[in-house]
Amino acid sequence: MTTNKRTAKATQESLHSIFTIPEAPDSTLGLIEKEISENLAGFLGNHIAAKERALSEIEKDFASSAIPEEPSFVSDHTRHILDKVVAQSVHTSSPSFIGHMTSALPYFILPLSKLMVGLNQNLVKIETSKAFTPLERQVLGMMHRLVYQDNDHFYEQWMHSANHSLGAFCSGGTVANLTAFWVARNNLLKADGDFKGIAREGLFNALKHYKYDGLVILVSDRGHYSLKKSADILGIGQDSVISIPTDGHNRIDCQKLREKCLELKQRNIRVLSIVGVAGTTETGNIDPLDKMADIAEEFQTHFHVDAAWGGATLLSNKYRPLLKGIERADSVTIDAHKQMYVPMGAGLVVFKNPASVASIEHHAEYILRKGSKDLGSHTLEGSRPGMAMLVYASLHIISRPGYEMLINQGIDRARYFAKRINQHADFELITEPELCLLTYRYNPKAVQNLLASSSAEQQDKINDLLDDLTKFIQKRQRENGKSFVSRTRIEVQRYQGRKTVVFRVVLANPLTSNEILNDVLVEQLELAQESETFLPDLLSLT
Protein backbone atom coordinates (compact mmCIF):
# COMPACT_ATOMS: atom_id res chain seq x y z
CA MET A 1 0.00 0.00 0.00
CA THR A 2 1.05 3.57 -0.61
CA THR A 3 2.33 5.27 2.51
CA ASN A 4 2.28 9.07 2.80
CA LYS A 5 -0.13 9.85 0.00
CA ARG A 6 0.93 12.55 -2.42
CA THR A 7 -1.73 14.95 -3.63
CA ALA A 8 -2.07 15.90 -7.25
CA LYS A 9 -3.83 19.01 -8.54
CA ALA A 10 -6.07 19.43 -11.54
CA THR A 11 -4.26 22.14 -13.45
CA GLN A 12 -4.03 22.99 -17.16
CA GLU A 13 -0.47 21.84 -17.03
CA SER A 14 -1.14 18.46 -15.43
CA LEU A 15 -4.04 17.82 -17.81
CA HIS A 16 -1.87 18.71 -20.75
CA SER A 17 0.81 16.33 -19.55
CA ILE A 18 -1.46 13.28 -19.33
CA PHE A 19 -2.25 13.72 -23.02
CA THR A 20 1.32 14.32 -24.11
CA ILE A 21 4.05 13.10 -21.80
CA PRO A 22 4.41 9.35 -21.34
CA GLU A 23 5.30 7.96 -17.98
CA ALA A 24 9.02 7.51 -17.34
CA PRO A 25 10.28 3.93 -18.01
CA ASP A 26 10.99 3.43 -14.32
CA SER A 27 7.55 4.61 -13.19
CA THR A 28 4.97 2.06 -12.01
CA LEU A 29 3.17 2.18 -15.32
CA GLY A 30 6.43 2.04 -17.27
CA LEU A 31 7.49 -1.05 -15.33
CA ILE A 32 4.14 -2.74 -15.90
CA GLU A 33 4.39 -2.07 -19.61
CA LYS A 34 7.85 -3.58 -19.70
CA GLU A 35 6.82 -6.61 -17.68
CA ILE A 36 3.68 -7.42 -19.63
CA SER A 37 5.39 -7.06 -22.97
CA GLU A 38 8.30 -9.24 -21.90
CA ASN A 39 6.38 -11.87 -19.99
CA LEU A 40 2.61 -11.53 -19.69
CA ALA A 41 2.16 -14.96 -18.12
CA GLY A 42 4.80 -14.13 -15.51
CA PHE A 43 3.21 -10.76 -14.80
CA LEU A 44 -0.25 -12.28 -14.33
CA GLY A 45 1.16 -15.08 -12.21
CA ASN A 46 2.93 -12.57 -9.98
CA HIS A 47 0.10 -10.13 -9.57
CA ILE A 48 -3.09 -12.15 -9.48
CA ALA A 49 -3.62 -13.43 -5.97
CA ALA A 50 -4.14 -17.18 -5.89
CA LYS A 51 -6.30 -17.40 -2.79
CA GLU A 52 -9.77 -16.09 -3.40
CA ARG A 53 -11.19 -13.25 -1.30
CA ALA A 54 -14.93 -13.25 -0.69
CA LEU A 55 -16.80 -11.05 -3.14
CA SER A 56 -18.43 -9.20 -0.24
CA GLU A 57 -14.91 -8.26 0.91
CA ILE A 58 -13.90 -7.10 -2.56
CA GLU A 59 -17.06 -5.02 -2.82
CA LYS A 60 -15.82 -2.88 0.07
CA ASP A 61 -13.02 -1.64 -2.19
CA PHE A 62 -15.64 -0.42 -4.65
CA ALA A 63 -18.12 1.14 -2.25
CA SER A 64 -17.89 4.86 -2.95
CA SER A 65 -20.12 6.42 -5.56
CA ALA A 66 -18.45 9.83 -5.39
CA ILE A 67 -16.50 10.97 -8.45
CA PRO A 68 -13.11 12.15 -7.13
CA GLU A 69 -12.76 15.88 -6.64
CA GLU A 70 -9.01 15.47 -6.49
CA PRO A 71 -6.93 13.85 -9.26
CA SER A 72 -4.48 11.04 -8.62
CA PHE A 73 -0.98 10.67 -9.90
CA VAL A 74 -0.81 8.07 -12.67
CA SER A 75 1.73 6.00 -10.76
CA ASP A 76 -0.28 6.02 -7.56
CA HIS A 77 -3.45 5.03 -9.32
CA THR A 78 -1.72 2.29 -11.27
CA ARG A 79 -0.48 0.85 -8.01
CA HIS A 80 -4.05 1.02 -6.71
CA ILE A 81 -5.29 -0.89 -9.77
CA LEU A 82 -2.63 -3.56 -9.27
CA ASP A 83 -3.66 -4.02 -5.64
CA LYS A 84 -7.41 -3.78 -5.93
CA VAL A 85 -8.23 -4.97 -9.42
CA VAL A 86 -5.47 -7.07 -10.94
CA ALA A 87 -4.81 -8.97 -7.73
CA GLN A 88 -8.49 -9.91 -7.45
CA SER A 89 -9.11 -10.85 -11.07
CA VAL A 90 -9.31 -14.32 -12.58
CA HIS A 91 -6.28 -15.92 -14.17
CA THR A 92 -8.05 -16.93 -17.38
CA SER A 93 -4.80 -17.72 -19.17
CA SER A 94 -3.46 -20.11 -16.54
CA PRO A 95 -3.02 -23.60 -18.05
CA SER A 96 -4.72 -25.10 -15.00
CA PHE A 97 -7.83 -22.92 -15.42
CA ILE A 98 -9.77 -25.20 -17.68
CA GLY A 99 -13.34 -24.11 -17.07
CA HIS A 100 -13.72 -21.11 -19.38
CA MET A 101 -14.26 -20.55 -23.07
CA THR A 102 -11.92 -17.56 -22.83
CA SER A 103 -8.39 -18.83 -22.98
CA ALA A 104 -4.76 -17.76 -23.12
CA LEU A 105 -3.76 -15.15 -25.69
CA PRO A 106 -0.70 -15.31 -27.94
CA TYR A 107 1.79 -12.66 -26.88
CA PHE A 108 1.61 -10.65 -30.14
CA ILE A 109 -2.00 -9.75 -29.26
CA LEU A 110 -0.80 -7.40 -26.56
CA PRO A 111 1.31 -4.94 -28.54
CA LEU A 112 -1.13 -5.12 -31.46
CA SER A 113 -4.05 -4.36 -29.14
CA LYS A 114 -2.17 -1.38 -27.87
CA LEU A 115 -1.69 -0.22 -31.43
CA MET A 116 -5.38 -0.72 -32.13
CA VAL A 117 -6.43 1.21 -29.04
CA GLY A 118 -3.90 3.93 -29.81
CA LEU A 119 -5.24 4.36 -33.33
CA ASN A 120 -8.78 4.45 -31.92
CA GLN A 121 -10.45 3.97 -35.28
CA ASN A 122 -14.22 3.94 -35.39
CA LEU A 123 -15.46 1.27 -37.77
CA VAL A 124 -18.93 2.77 -38.04
CA LYS A 125 -17.80 4.84 -41.02
CA ILE A 126 -14.95 5.14 -43.50
CA GLU A 127 -14.08 8.69 -42.42
CA THR A 128 -12.85 7.42 -39.07
CA SER A 129 -11.45 4.06 -40.10
CA LYS A 130 -10.06 4.16 -43.66
CA ALA A 131 -7.94 0.98 -44.11
CA PHE A 132 -9.72 -0.70 -41.22
CA THR A 133 -12.92 -0.85 -43.28
CA PRO A 134 -11.53 -2.93 -46.19
CA LEU A 135 -9.56 -4.93 -43.61
CA GLU A 136 -12.75 -5.82 -41.74
CA ARG A 137 -14.51 -6.67 -44.99
CA GLN A 138 -11.60 -8.93 -45.87
CA VAL A 139 -11.79 -10.68 -42.50
CA LEU A 140 -15.54 -11.21 -43.06
CA GLY A 141 -14.67 -12.53 -46.53
CA MET A 142 -12.15 -14.99 -45.07
CA MET A 143 -14.60 -16.20 -42.45
CA HIS A 144 -17.36 -16.43 -45.06
CA ARG A 145 -15.06 -18.51 -47.22
CA LEU A 146 -14.20 -20.71 -44.25
CA VAL A 147 -17.91 -21.51 -43.91
CA TYR A 148 -19.24 -21.43 -47.47
CA GLN A 149 -16.16 -22.09 -49.62
CA ASP A 150 -17.33 -20.02 -52.57
CA ASN A 151 -14.86 -19.33 -55.40
CA ASP A 152 -12.48 -16.40 -56.02
CA HIS A 153 -14.92 -14.78 -58.39
CA PHE A 154 -17.62 -14.68 -55.70
CA TYR A 155 -15.34 -12.88 -53.26
CA GLU A 156 -14.01 -10.47 -55.89
CA GLN A 157 -17.57 -9.56 -56.68
CA TRP A 158 -19.00 -9.12 -53.17
CA MET A 159 -16.31 -8.63 -50.56
CA HIS A 160 -15.92 -4.88 -51.05
CA SER A 161 -19.27 -4.11 -52.64
CA ALA A 162 -20.94 -1.06 -51.06
CA ASN A 163 -24.46 -2.46 -51.13
CA HIS A 164 -23.65 -5.95 -49.96
CA SER A 165 -22.15 -7.54 -46.94
CA LEU A 166 -20.76 -11.01 -46.41
CA GLY A 167 -21.42 -10.59 -42.72
CA ALA A 168 -21.29 -8.28 -39.75
CA PHE A 169 -18.52 -7.93 -37.22
CA CYS A 170 -19.70 -7.25 -33.67
CA SER A 171 -18.86 -7.53 -30.00
CA GLY A 172 -19.76 -11.20 -29.59
CA GLY A 173 -21.98 -14.17 -30.24
CA THR A 174 -25.02 -12.61 -28.58
CA VAL A 175 -25.09 -9.64 -30.94
CA ALA A 176 -24.15 -11.90 -33.86
CA ASN A 177 -27.16 -14.14 -33.19
CA LEU A 178 -29.44 -11.14 -32.75
CA THR A 179 -28.21 -9.69 -36.04
CA ALA A 180 -28.88 -12.99 -37.82
CA PHE A 181 -32.49 -13.12 -36.58
CA TRP A 182 -33.00 -9.43 -37.30
CA VAL A 183 -32.00 -10.05 -40.92
CA ALA A 184 -34.14 -13.20 -41.08
CA ARG A 185 -37.16 -11.43 -39.58
CA ASN A 186 -36.94 -8.44 -41.90
CA ASN A 187 -36.54 -10.62 -44.97
CA LEU A 188 -39.44 -12.84 -43.97
CA LEU A 189 -41.77 -9.94 -43.20
CA LYS A 190 -40.59 -7.65 -45.96
CA ALA A 191 -42.50 -4.90 -47.76
CA ASP A 192 -45.33 -6.28 -49.87
CA GLY A 193 -47.99 -4.26 -51.64
CA ASP A 194 -49.31 -1.60 -49.27
CA PHE A 195 -47.37 -3.06 -46.38
CA LYS A 196 -44.09 -1.18 -45.92
CA GLY A 197 -42.26 -4.03 -44.20
CA ILE A 198 -41.70 -4.91 -40.55
CA ALA A 199 -38.71 -2.56 -40.27
CA ARG A 200 -41.11 0.36 -40.87
CA GLU A 201 -44.45 -0.86 -39.52
CA GLY A 202 -43.51 -3.23 -36.71
CA LEU A 203 -44.46 -6.75 -35.74
CA PHE A 204 -48.17 -6.19 -35.15
CA ASN A 205 -48.88 -4.94 -38.65
CA ALA A 206 -46.50 -7.48 -40.16
CA LEU A 207 -48.33 -10.45 -38.64
CA LYS A 208 -51.66 -8.94 -39.68
CA HIS A 209 -50.48 -8.41 -43.22
CA TYR A 210 -48.95 -11.85 -43.63
CA LYS A 211 -51.79 -13.48 -41.65
CA TYR A 212 -49.55 -15.41 -39.27
CA ASP A 213 -50.64 -16.26 -35.74
CA GLY A 214 -47.11 -16.10 -34.37
CA LEU A 215 -43.41 -16.31 -35.07
CA VAL A 216 -41.03 -18.79 -33.42
CA ILE A 217 -37.39 -19.86 -33.29
CA LEU A 218 -36.61 -23.57 -33.00
CA VAL A 219 -33.45 -24.82 -31.31
CA SER A 220 -32.45 -27.87 -29.28
CA ASP A 221 -32.74 -27.76 -25.52
CA ARG A 222 -28.99 -27.14 -25.53
CA GLY A 223 -29.48 -23.75 -27.26
CA HIS A 224 -27.62 -20.77 -25.83
CA TYR A 225 -29.59 -18.33 -23.64
CA SER A 226 -28.71 -15.49 -26.01
CA LEU A 227 -31.43 -16.79 -28.36
CA LYS A 228 -34.05 -15.88 -25.77
CA LYS A 229 -32.63 -12.39 -25.47
CA SER A 230 -32.91 -12.05 -29.25
CA ALA A 231 -36.52 -13.22 -29.23
CA ASP A 232 -37.29 -10.75 -26.47
CA ILE A 233 -35.73 -7.81 -28.31
CA LEU A 234 -37.23 -8.75 -31.68
CA GLY A 235 -40.67 -8.58 -30.15
CA ILE A 236 -41.68 -12.23 -30.46
CA GLY A 237 -41.02 -12.99 -26.78
CA GLN A 238 -38.78 -15.49 -25.03
CA ASP A 239 -41.48 -18.16 -24.98
CA SER A 240 -41.31 -18.17 -28.77
CA VAL A 241 -37.94 -19.89 -28.59
CA ILE A 242 -39.14 -23.48 -28.68
CA SER A 243 -36.82 -26.17 -27.31
CA ILE A 244 -36.62 -29.42 -29.25
CA PRO A 245 -35.43 -32.46 -27.26
CA THR A 246 -31.95 -33.85 -27.81
CA ASP A 247 -30.74 -37.42 -28.23
CA GLY A 248 -28.27 -39.24 -25.98
CA HIS A 249 -25.45 -37.19 -27.50
CA ASN A 250 -26.99 -33.78 -26.81
CA ARG A 251 -27.86 -33.32 -30.50
CA ILE A 252 -31.25 -32.16 -31.67
CA ASP A 253 -33.73 -34.93 -32.43
CA CYS A 254 -34.52 -34.23 -36.10
CA GLN A 255 -37.68 -36.27 -36.12
CA LYS A 256 -39.08 -34.22 -33.26
CA LEU A 257 -37.93 -31.05 -35.03
CA ARG A 258 -39.82 -32.01 -38.16
CA GLU A 259 -42.94 -32.96 -36.18
CA LYS A 260 -42.84 -29.59 -34.45
CA CYS A 261 -42.56 -27.80 -37.81
CA LEU A 262 -45.63 -29.69 -39.09
CA GLU A 263 -47.59 -28.92 -35.94
CA LEU A 264 -46.72 -25.22 -36.09
CA LYS A 265 -47.69 -25.04 -39.73
CA GLN A 266 -51.10 -26.42 -38.88
CA ARG A 267 -51.46 -23.81 -36.17
CA ASN A 268 -50.50 -21.11 -38.68
CA ILE A 269 -47.40 -20.18 -36.72
CA ARG A 270 -44.45 -19.23 -38.88
CA VAL A 271 -40.97 -20.53 -38.06
CA LEU A 272 -38.66 -17.52 -38.20
CA SER A 273 -35.53 -19.63 -37.95
CA ILE A 274 -34.35 -23.14 -37.28
CA VAL A 275 -31.11 -22.95 -35.30
CA GLY A 276 -28.42 -25.59 -35.36
CA VAL A 277 -25.79 -25.47 -32.63
CA ALA A 278 -22.23 -26.29 -33.64
CA GLY A 279 -20.56 -26.75 -30.29
CA THR A 280 -23.09 -26.46 -27.48
CA THR A 281 -21.93 -24.26 -24.63
CA GLU A 282 -22.48 -26.92 -21.99
CA THR A 283 -21.43 -30.16 -23.69
CA GLY A 284 -19.63 -29.13 -26.89
CA ASN A 285 -21.77 -31.27 -29.20
CA ILE A 286 -22.70 -30.51 -32.79
CA ASP A 287 -26.24 -30.84 -34.16
CA PRO A 288 -26.80 -32.88 -37.36
CA LEU A 289 -26.60 -29.75 -39.53
CA ASP A 290 -27.15 -31.46 -42.87
CA LYS A 291 -30.41 -33.03 -41.77
CA MET A 292 -31.52 -29.76 -40.21
CA ALA A 293 -30.80 -27.98 -43.49
CA ASP A 294 -33.12 -30.47 -45.23
CA ILE A 295 -35.89 -29.66 -42.78
CA ALA A 296 -35.32 -25.91 -43.12
CA GLU A 297 -35.56 -26.32 -46.88
CA GLU A 298 -38.73 -28.39 -46.64
CA PHE A 299 -40.42 -25.69 -44.57
CA GLN A 300 -38.79 -22.76 -46.43
CA THR A 301 -37.32 -21.44 -43.25
CA HIS A 302 -34.21 -19.46 -42.46
CA PHE A 303 -31.49 -21.81 -41.19
CA HIS A 304 -29.04 -20.31 -38.72
CA VAL A 305 -26.04 -22.08 -37.20
CA ASP A 306 -24.82 -20.88 -33.82
CA ALA A 307 -21.16 -21.84 -34.08
CA ALA A 308 -20.04 -19.16 -31.62
CA TRP A 309 -17.79 -21.58 -29.83
CA GLY A 310 -17.33 -24.50 -32.26
CA GLY A 311 -17.03 -22.56 -35.53
CA ALA A 312 -13.25 -22.42 -35.35
CA THR A 313 -13.27 -26.20 -35.85
CA LEU A 314 -13.73 -25.42 -39.55
CA LEU A 315 -10.04 -24.41 -39.56
CA SER A 316 -9.14 -28.05 -38.93
CA ASN A 317 -9.29 -30.17 -42.09
CA LYS A 318 -9.39 -33.21 -39.85
CA TYR A 319 -12.49 -32.19 -37.87
CA ARG A 320 -14.23 -29.92 -40.38
CA PRO A 321 -16.48 -32.83 -41.50
CA LEU A 322 -18.14 -32.78 -38.05
CA LEU A 323 -19.85 -29.55 -39.14
CA LYS A 324 -21.02 -30.86 -42.48
CA GLY A 325 -24.11 -28.99 -43.61
CA ILE A 326 -23.00 -25.66 -42.13
CA GLU A 327 -22.41 -24.47 -45.70
CA ARG A 328 -26.17 -24.74 -46.25
CA ALA A 329 -26.98 -22.29 -43.44
CA ASP A 330 -28.36 -18.85 -44.32
CA SER A 331 -26.33 -17.35 -41.50
CA VAL A 332 -23.58 -18.52 -39.16
CA THR A 333 -22.33 -17.00 -35.89
CA ILE A 334 -18.66 -17.42 -34.94
CA ASP A 335 -16.89 -15.88 -31.95
CA ALA A 336 -13.25 -15.13 -32.68
CA HIS A 337 -12.83 -14.50 -28.96
CA LYS A 338 -13.49 -18.14 -28.14
CA GLN A 339 -11.51 -20.74 -30.07
CA MET A 340 -9.56 -18.27 -32.21
CA TYR A 341 -7.50 -16.91 -29.33
CA VAL A 342 -8.48 -13.27 -29.87
CA PRO A 343 -9.41 -11.12 -26.85
CA MET A 344 -13.06 -10.51 -26.06
CA GLY A 345 -15.09 -8.20 -28.21
CA ALA A 346 -14.70 -10.17 -31.46
CA GLY A 347 -17.86 -11.85 -32.71
CA LEU A 348 -19.22 -12.10 -36.20
CA VAL A 349 -22.05 -13.42 -38.28
CA VAL A 350 -21.68 -14.36 -41.95
CA PHE A 351 -24.52 -14.56 -44.46
CA LYS A 352 -24.73 -16.99 -47.33
CA ASN A 353 -26.43 -14.40 -49.51
CA PRO A 354 -24.47 -11.10 -49.65
CA ALA A 355 -27.70 -9.23 -50.43
CA SER A 356 -29.60 -10.38 -47.34
CA VAL A 357 -28.31 -7.58 -45.09
CA ALA A 358 -30.15 -5.04 -47.22
CA SER A 359 -33.13 -5.81 -44.99
CA ILE A 360 -31.49 -4.11 -41.99
CA GLU A 361 -29.86 -1.27 -43.90
CA HIS A 362 -29.89 2.08 -42.15
CA HIS A 363 -28.84 5.43 -43.48
CA ALA A 364 -28.25 8.81 -41.96
CA GLU A 365 -27.39 12.13 -43.54
CA TYR A 366 -24.05 12.87 -41.96
CA ILE A 367 -22.72 9.33 -42.14
CA LEU A 368 -23.80 6.06 -43.66
CA ARG A 369 -24.88 7.84 -46.85
CA LYS A 370 -26.43 5.64 -49.49
CA GLY A 371 -23.76 3.97 -51.62
CA SER A 372 -21.03 4.59 -49.06
CA LYS A 373 -18.96 1.68 -47.84
CA ASP A 374 -19.60 2.56 -44.21
CA LEU A 375 -19.85 -0.66 -42.23
CA GLY A 376 -22.27 1.01 -39.82
CA SER A 377 -25.14 0.82 -42.30
CA HIS A 378 -25.28 -2.97 -41.78
CA THR A 379 -24.49 -3.37 -38.09
CA LEU A 380 -26.55 -3.17 -34.95
CA GLU A 381 -23.79 -1.44 -33.03
CA GLY A 382 -22.76 2.09 -33.90
CA SER A 383 -19.26 3.14 -32.82
CA ARG A 384 -17.10 0.06 -32.89
CA PRO A 385 -13.38 -0.60 -32.34
CA GLY A 386 -10.98 -2.12 -34.85
CA MET A 387 -11.04 -5.59 -33.28
CA ALA A 388 -11.09 -7.12 -36.76
CA MET A 389 -7.40 -6.21 -36.96
CA LEU A 390 -6.64 -8.74 -34.23
CA VAL A 391 -8.53 -11.46 -36.09
CA TYR A 392 -6.72 -10.42 -39.27
CA ALA A 393 -3.35 -10.61 -37.51
CA SER A 394 -4.12 -13.97 -35.90
CA LEU A 395 -5.25 -15.49 -39.19
CA HIS A 396 -1.96 -14.39 -40.76
CA ILE A 397 0.42 -15.10 -37.90
CA ILE A 398 -1.10 -18.41 -36.81
CA SER A 399 -2.48 -19.36 -40.27
CA ARG A 400 -4.95 -22.12 -40.98
CA PRO A 401 -2.51 -25.01 -40.37
CA GLY A 402 -1.48 -23.40 -37.07
CA TYR A 403 -5.11 -23.17 -36.01
CA GLU A 404 -5.62 -26.74 -37.13
CA MET A 405 -2.87 -27.84 -34.74
CA LEU A 406 -4.42 -25.89 -31.87
CA ILE A 407 -7.89 -27.31 -32.55
CA ASN A 408 -6.67 -30.89 -33.02
CA GLN A 409 -4.51 -30.75 -29.91
CA GLY A 410 -7.43 -29.47 -27.84
CA ILE A 411 -9.59 -32.38 -28.99
CA ASP A 412 -6.79 -34.89 -28.37
CA ARG A 413 -6.28 -33.49 -24.89
CA ALA A 414 -9.99 -33.74 -24.13
CA ARG A 415 -9.97 -37.37 -25.27
CA TYR A 416 -6.97 -38.08 -23.09
CA PHE A 417 -8.72 -36.51 -20.11
CA ALA A 418 -11.91 -38.47 -20.82
CA LYS A 419 -9.87 -41.66 -20.90
CA ARG A 420 -8.25 -40.84 -17.58
CA ILE A 421 -11.65 -40.15 -16.04
CA ASN A 422 -13.03 -43.41 -17.42
CA GLN A 423 -10.06 -45.33 -16.08
CA HIS A 424 -10.38 -43.84 -12.63
CA ALA A 425 -12.70 -45.82 -10.37
CA ASP A 426 -13.93 -42.74 -8.49
CA PHE A 427 -14.83 -40.44 -11.37
CA GLU A 428 -17.75 -40.64 -13.75
CA LEU A 429 -17.57 -39.23 -17.27
CA ILE A 430 -20.92 -37.62 -18.03
CA THR A 431 -20.47 -36.40 -21.61
CA GLU A 432 -17.81 -37.66 -24.04
CA PRO A 433 -15.85 -34.90 -25.77
CA GLU A 434 -16.84 -34.39 -29.41
CA LEU A 435 -14.72 -31.22 -29.51
CA CYS A 436 -12.42 -30.06 -26.67
CA LEU A 437 -15.18 -29.88 -24.03
CA LEU A 438 -16.34 -32.57 -21.62
CA THR A 439 -18.31 -32.97 -18.40
CA TYR A 440 -17.76 -35.35 -15.51
CA ARG A 441 -18.13 -35.63 -11.76
CA TYR A 442 -16.52 -37.24 -8.75
CA ASN A 443 -18.49 -40.36 -7.91
CA PRO A 444 -16.81 -43.01 -5.73
CA LYS A 445 -16.87 -46.55 -7.07
CA ALA A 446 -19.08 -47.85 -4.26
CA VAL A 447 -21.65 -45.14 -4.95
CA GLN A 448 -21.54 -45.88 -8.68
CA ASN A 449 -22.31 -49.51 -7.91
CA LEU A 450 -25.12 -48.52 -5.61
CA LEU A 451 -26.63 -46.24 -8.28
CA ALA A 452 -26.55 -49.06 -10.79
CA SER A 453 -28.66 -51.29 -8.55
CA SER A 454 -31.03 -48.60 -7.20
CA SER A 455 -34.61 -47.76 -8.01
CA ALA A 456 -35.25 -44.46 -9.80
CA GLU A 457 -36.39 -42.94 -6.53
CA GLN A 458 -33.29 -44.03 -4.67
CA GLN A 459 -31.12 -42.82 -7.56
CA ASP A 460 -32.60 -39.36 -7.18
CA LYS A 461 -31.69 -39.27 -3.52
CA ILE A 462 -28.11 -40.37 -4.24
CA ASN A 463 -27.80 -37.91 -7.11
CA ASP A 464 -28.99 -35.07 -4.87
CA LEU A 465 -26.11 -35.80 -2.53
CA LEU A 466 -23.68 -36.11 -5.43
CA ASP A 467 -24.89 -32.71 -6.71
CA ASP A 468 -24.05 -31.15 -3.36
CA LEU A 469 -20.66 -32.82 -3.34
CA THR A 470 -19.85 -31.65 -6.89
CA LYS A 471 -20.77 -28.09 -5.94
CA PHE A 472 -18.66 -28.31 -2.80
CA ILE A 473 -15.57 -29.57 -4.66
CA GLN A 474 -15.90 -27.05 -7.48
CA LYS A 475 -16.25 -24.13 -5.11
CA ARG A 476 -13.32 -25.20 -2.90
CA GLN A 477 -11.11 -25.75 -5.91
CA ARG A 478 -11.90 -22.28 -7.22
CA GLU A 479 -11.27 -20.69 -3.84
CA ASN A 480 -7.92 -22.44 -3.45
CA GLY A 481 -6.86 -20.79 -6.69
CA LYS A 482 -4.53 -23.51 -8.00
CA SER A 483 -6.88 -24.75 -10.69
CA PHE A 484 -10.38 -24.13 -11.94
CA VAL A 485 -13.09 -26.16 -13.65
CA SER A 486 -16.57 -24.76 -14.20
CA ARG A 487 -19.85 -26.27 -13.18
CA THR A 488 -23.20 -26.66 -14.89
CA ARG A 489 -26.40 -28.67 -14.60
CA ILE A 490 -27.45 -30.86 -17.49
CA GLU A 491 -30.04 -33.56 -18.15
CA VAL A 492 -28.36 -36.95 -18.04
CA GLN A 493 -30.10 -39.74 -19.95
CA ARG A 494 -28.62 -42.52 -17.85
CA TYR A 495 -30.51 -40.99 -14.91
CA GLN A 496 -33.83 -40.61 -16.75
CA GLY A 497 -32.98 -37.11 -17.95
CA ARG A 498 -32.47 -35.81 -14.42
CA LYS A 499 -30.78 -32.41 -14.27
CA THR A 500 -27.45 -33.25 -12.72
CA VAL A 501 -24.61 -31.04 -11.50
CA VAL A 502 -21.34 -31.72 -13.34
CA PHE A 503 -17.85 -30.32 -13.75
CA ARG A 504 -17.32 -28.74 -17.15
CA VAL A 505 -13.91 -28.57 -18.75
CA VAL A 506 -12.79 -26.70 -21.88
CA LEU A 507 -9.31 -27.66 -23.10
CA ALA A 508 -8.27 -24.88 -25.45
CA ASN A 509 -5.10 -23.67 -23.74
CA PRO A 510 -2.11 -25.18 -25.60
CA LEU A 511 -0.09 -24.99 -22.37
CA THR A 512 -2.41 -27.33 -20.46
CA SER A 513 -0.37 -30.52 -20.09
CA ASN A 514 -1.52 -34.05 -19.25
CA GLU A 515 0.26 -33.61 -15.94
CA ILE A 516 -1.88 -30.58 -15.11
CA LEU A 517 -5.01 -32.57 -15.94
CA ASN A 518 -3.93 -35.38 -13.64
CA ASP A 519 -3.26 -32.83 -10.89
CA VAL A 520 -6.78 -31.46 -11.27
CA LEU A 521 -8.18 -34.91 -10.55
CA VAL A 522 -5.84 -35.46 -7.62
CA GLU A 523 -6.90 -32.14 -6.11
CA GLN A 524 -10.57 -33.00 -6.55
CA LEU A 525 -10.07 -36.35 -4.82
CA GLU A 526 -8.45 -34.56 -1.89
CA LEU A 527 -11.18 -31.93 -1.73
CA ALA A 528 -13.87 -34.61 -1.69
CA GLN A 529 -12.37 -35.99 1.51
CA GLU A 530 -12.67 -32.52 3.09
CA SER A 531 -16.44 -32.60 2.78
CA GLU A 532 -17.75 -33.27 6.25
CA THR A 533 -21.30 -34.18 5.37
CA PHE A 534 -21.90 -35.03 1.71
CA LEU A 535 -19.28 -37.74 1.27
CA PRO A 536 -19.90 -39.46 4.62
CA ASP A 537 -23.66 -39.36 3.93
CA LEU A 538 -23.11 -40.93 0.54
CA LEU A 539 -20.79 -43.60 1.80
CA SER A 540 -23.18 -44.46 4.63
CA LEU A 541 -25.70 -45.49 1.98
CA THR A 542 -23.36 -48.05 0.45
Ligand SMILES: *Cc1c(COP(=O)(O)O)cnc(C)c1O
Ligand atom coordinates in the same frame (compact mmCIF):
# COMPACT_ATOMS: atom_id res chain seq x y z
C1 LIG B 1 -20.65 -18.05 -26.13
C2 LIG B 1 -21.81 -18.42 -26.94
C3 LIG B 1 -22.76 -17.45 -27.34
C4 LIG B 1 -22.70 -16.02 -26.86
O1 LIG B 1 -21.56 -15.38 -27.26
P1 LIG B 1 -21.00 -14.10 -26.47
O2 LIG B 1 -19.75 -13.81 -27.22
O3 LIG B 1 -20.79 -14.53 -25.07
O4 LIG B 1 -22.01 -13.02 -26.61
C5 LIG B 1 -23.80 -17.85 -28.14
N1 LIG B 1 -23.92 -19.12 -28.53
C6 LIG B 1 -23.04 -20.08 -28.16
C7 LIG B 1 -23.24 -21.48 -28.64
C8 LIG B 1 -21.95 -19.75 -27.35
O5 LIG B 1 -21.08 -20.71 -26.97
